[in-house]
Amino acid sequence: MQRILNRLPLVAGVVVAWLSSNASAAPGSDLTAYANAGHELQQLMAQATRDADMPQLTNPKAAELIDVMSDLRSLTSRTYQLKDMGGLMDLCDQSNKVVMTYLMFNVKSIANAQSDPQQLAARLGPLMEKNLRTFQNELERLQPFLFRCVATEIPLLTQFAQSLKPEEFTDIRRTGLKDARNGTFQIYYGALRASGDPAYTVSYRTTILHAIADLTPQYASVLQPQARKQLAELAASTVTKAPPPLRKDLQVIVTGMSDPRCEGLCAL
DSSP, X not given: OOEEOOOOOSTTTOOOOOEEOSOOOOOOHHHHHHHXXXXXXXXXXXXXXXXXXXXXXXXHHHHHHHHHHTOTHHHHTSOOOGGGHXXXXXXXXXXXXXXXXXXXXXXXXXXOTTOOHHHHHHHXXXXXXXXXXXXXXXXXXXXXXXXXXXXXXXXXXXXXXXXXXXXXXOHHHHHHHHXXXXXXXXXXHHHHXXXXXXXXXXXXHHHHHHHHHHTHHHHHTTSOXXXXXXXXXXXXXXXXXXXXXXXXXXXXXXXXHTOOOOOGGGGX
């Protein structure tokens, strides 16, 4: 089965793309419960016409569904192998769809069939930032799961990529790897920029930064040294200006992104 992942998990439009091999869905009640919660949450989102109508933590039913979709036990209760990639990708896709529905809420207000792509792109960033501010309490719960889910995929994608013959590393796969690098860069760039923005609560900034700091070794393995250097420099310049709760995680990112080794997906 040939499959492409396209994701936009953080403000600024992030894409994490790749192709998987013949991967079968992984069984398990946790995955079923997660998929059911995602489907139900998306149904509630589809009914929303105003910010206030979107599922929020102040609504008991929405809070219950968000609890399921942010429960890391769906990821940590088992060890994923390459044969489980289909199930893991389904899990990450469910998470991504919900996160993106929050970030892209009311996109119809800025887009129509005649929209110029460049003008639409210029309007999309502010819309996503506005939605991130509006729904940051919900995204504070949901985004760390998505980031960890994608990070769980990275070693499996590395294993798969390293098993390919040269002729199997097609242009589509090369494009996917390029998109994965761009997406990884934007996750960190967006979080580092947001870390000093008072429009976001300290709780949101601390939670998101801690999540990506903890996952830096996995994500750094996707990036090439020059991109890592840029992120390390940005993180270093942010440390002294950031609220105290964020400084330790910023330093972790500086250290992780300063690693000069280029192995795994970096080397491809």
